[in-house]
Amino acid sequence: MSTAQSVIDTDTIAGRPASVAHMFLSRVEATPGQLAYRYPAPVDERAANATTGAEQWLSLTWSQAADRVFAIAAGLVDLGVEPEERIGLAASTRIEWILADLGVMCAGAAVTTVYPSTNADETGFILADAGCRVLLAEDGKQLGKAVAERGGLPELATVVVFDPPAELPEVEGLTIITLAELERRGAALLEREPEAVRRRVEAIGRDQLATVVYTSGTTGRPKGVRLSHDAWSYQGVAQEESGLLRPEDIHYMWLPLSHVFGKSLIAGQVRTGQVMAVDGRVDKIITNLPLIKPTIMASAPRVFEKVYNGIAGRARAEGGAKYKIFMWAAKVARQWAQVTQENRIATGRDTAPLGLKLQHALADKLVYAKIRQAFGGQMRGAVSGSAALAPEIAYFFAGVGVPVLEGYGLTETSAGIIVNRVEDFRVGTVGVPFKGSEVRIAEDGEILLRGPGVMSGYHNQPEQTAEVLESDGWFHSGDIGELTQAGYLRITDRKKDMFKTSGGKYVAPSEVEGKFKAVCPFVSNILVIGNGRNFCSALITLDEPVIMPWAAEHGVTGKTYAEVVTSPQVRALIEDYVTKLNGELQRWQTIKKFTLLPRDLDIEHGELTPSLKIKRPVVERVYAAEVSEMYAGANEA
Known part of the structure; x- marks a missing residue:
């Protein structure tokens, strides 16, 4: 098979900040009073307001977010945390996850993410393999995993709990405090040394370790992927430059932030300054969409499949004319998306024959407008990653007016390195590389990737690193694919799954x-x-x-x-x-x-x-x- 690759943009590489921590400081200085985050009230406040039937949402400006981030960073410094030391973070998607993640990075330390659903044995393996000194734990359940594996975690000295149990346990050799206490200690340090955090940020080097993120482990023990501050900074700049994220966006974040897909979008949000609504409760997605009215949302394909199946199932249950109308409208949506995409590729314009235009307009009034309202009515697009989305479902949502932009990346590339753009997306492909990155197809069809987002290697595993990472920076993805004439990448399969x-x-x-x-x-x-x-x-x-x-x-x-x-x-x-x-x-x-x-x-x-x-x-x-x-x-x- 012939090889092909994109052109690398060296200006993009040279012009970005050294880290997301630098980016965060710049953002706070540029727009201190601008809204940064929205999030549901804490559990105890939700319970107190349960009789009203309405859930209260709170907000943080960039300046208010910075107060908490700096306090967390200073609290870690007060605990004696040094640059590049690993800090475990085991929590669901919530505002504290983001503040803690930014706090760790501003302290110059390295985040090690742990899914809250991970069992005690694997949690212990990750914390031990990374050599975590501190664990930021969501609640008593996550704390309990660390306590259960205490014997295998000699380097773990402190656990900081977001939602502490009524009584914190006493464990020999382990200091257990609350997040509130960590922030109080940090605030006291900043009173004594106002520039303590800024000094840490200014000292961060581009190649300094920022995270050790563990792979999903589909075939065995997960591997720790070492990613530099530069990789995350690159993600933020690339997402802005590509138009994937925009300053005016309202971004609904419910993805697991322990996964690189979710974490990379934090960098993009800091870079663009957009509003992010944060709530990881999957059962609240349908309720939250019309409340948040997002313009952009990222997801795994399974969610779009379930939404489509749910819409089709409700139409089928209503039966008769309503079901026939839905099936006709779904067919028109797919035809419209396919025809306009083909014409856009051929002529640069989203055009369709008059008859199809009239059918699409009628279907929009009868069906599509209601679907868009269910998404909040403002969605300019959704981003899909981590697995392939069936083209027929992608065409359906494109025809409805909620284009799903497929992208491609791995933990080893700090998430997305290739993505479709809303102005010229191609269903059936995962798009084109971000500026500054390259893609090449090897002779056996394997996709090779190179760019600032690629890992420096696997933690403590030099032999496995050498198997996938060449000396000149090309990473062997393990996926099979092909490049179209226009440079769009199609994924065929996992090499190891064929x-x-x-x-x-x-x-x-x-x-x-x-x-x-x-x-x-x-x-x-x-x-x-x-x-x-x-x-x-x-x-x-x-x-x-x-x-x-x-x-x-x-x-x-x-x-x-x-x-x-x-x-x-x-x-x-x-x-x-x-x-x-x-x-x-x-x-x-x-x-x-x-x-x-x-x-x-x-x-x-x-x-x-x-x-x-x-x-x-x-x-x-x-x-x-x-x-x-x-x-x-x-x-x-």
Whole structure:
């Protein structure tokens, strides 16, 4: 395969601040009184106001945010934290996470993020491997994990708790304080030494360690990715330069901030000065959207799939004319998006034939406007990353007027390094590189990446670093893809996920899985299997809020989800969709057998990463009996 690469913009590299901490100071000085953050009131205040039925939201200006960030930074300095020392941060997405993260960076230390859903054993591994001296813990549950693993954490000296239990435990050799106490200690230090934090920020070097972020660990123990202050500064500048984030935006942040995707957007927000509404409660997304009225929101593809399935499911439940109208409008949305994209590529203009224009205008009045209002009515676009979004779903949202801009990056590239732009996005691609970054396709189809956002290496793992990072800076992503003539990147599959059937044919499972999600509105997760087998099979889970109403309408009542998915009616329903899928595939890709699982895959059972990627080895191990049964009696070559 031929190789290609983008042109690097050296001016972009030379002109940015040394760190997000420098960027934060500049932002506070430029717009001290401007609104920076909105966030729901703390849990105790929410409980106190529960009788009103309305949730109270609070706000911080940049100056007010700086007071807390500097106090946290100074508090860490008072604890004796030195530059580049690792500070663990285990909390859900909330305002304190952002303030703490900025505080650690302003102290010159290095954040080590830990998902709050991570179990005690893996939390202990991450904190020990990173050598964390301090842990910033959300609550008693996160504190308990550190206490449980205390024997394996010799370097951990202090835990700072955001929402402390009624009584803080006493643990030998471990100081446990509240975030409020840390901020009080920091404020006292700043009274004595007003320039203490600014001196720390001014001393930060571009190549100094800023974070150790651990990979999702889909195939084993996670690896600590070392990212410099320059990588995060680059993210902020690149997001602004590309137009991905804009100063006038209202950004709804609910993504897990322990993941690089969410964390990178903090850098962009500091750079642009936009307003960020912060609330990590996933069950509040639908409620929050019309309240926040965001102009931009980032998400994983699974959320857009669930939104689409939910809309289609409600329309189906209403039946009759309403369902027919929705199906017609969905078809028009896809046609409109495809035609206008093709014309934009060919002529530079979003044009469509008159007949399609009239249909789209009518569908907008009947259907699309309501969908946009459900998103808050101001959404100029949404950003999707961490996995592929089915093109049919992307075309649908583009036609509705809420374009989903797919991007691409990894933990090792400090999140997005390639992204679609709202003014010229291409469904089916992940866009073009940020200025200052390069992409190249290797002879075997692997995507290679280079730029300021690329890691310096894996923490304590020089051999594994050498396997993926070349001496001239090219990073081997492990993904397979191709570049279009215009320089847009298409992702084909994970190199390690591709398999060969016993007949010698290669199958990219994510391609098949994505196609099934596009044709079946009931699917939640699907895992295609077939390595070394003479045919492909699939493990499938269904979206419970969508399949249960359908089941009730078709005579399957009074049953649990596990009973519903084993019913003949649901089996026949999904079999029809599998047949439809197979009509779009090459013979060797087709799904010959499938099993509907009795529950959805989840993080708690270790089958999904916190960023909702399937842990294939885990799922295949858990459901080994079901897989064996699908191949029982098959003539395995």
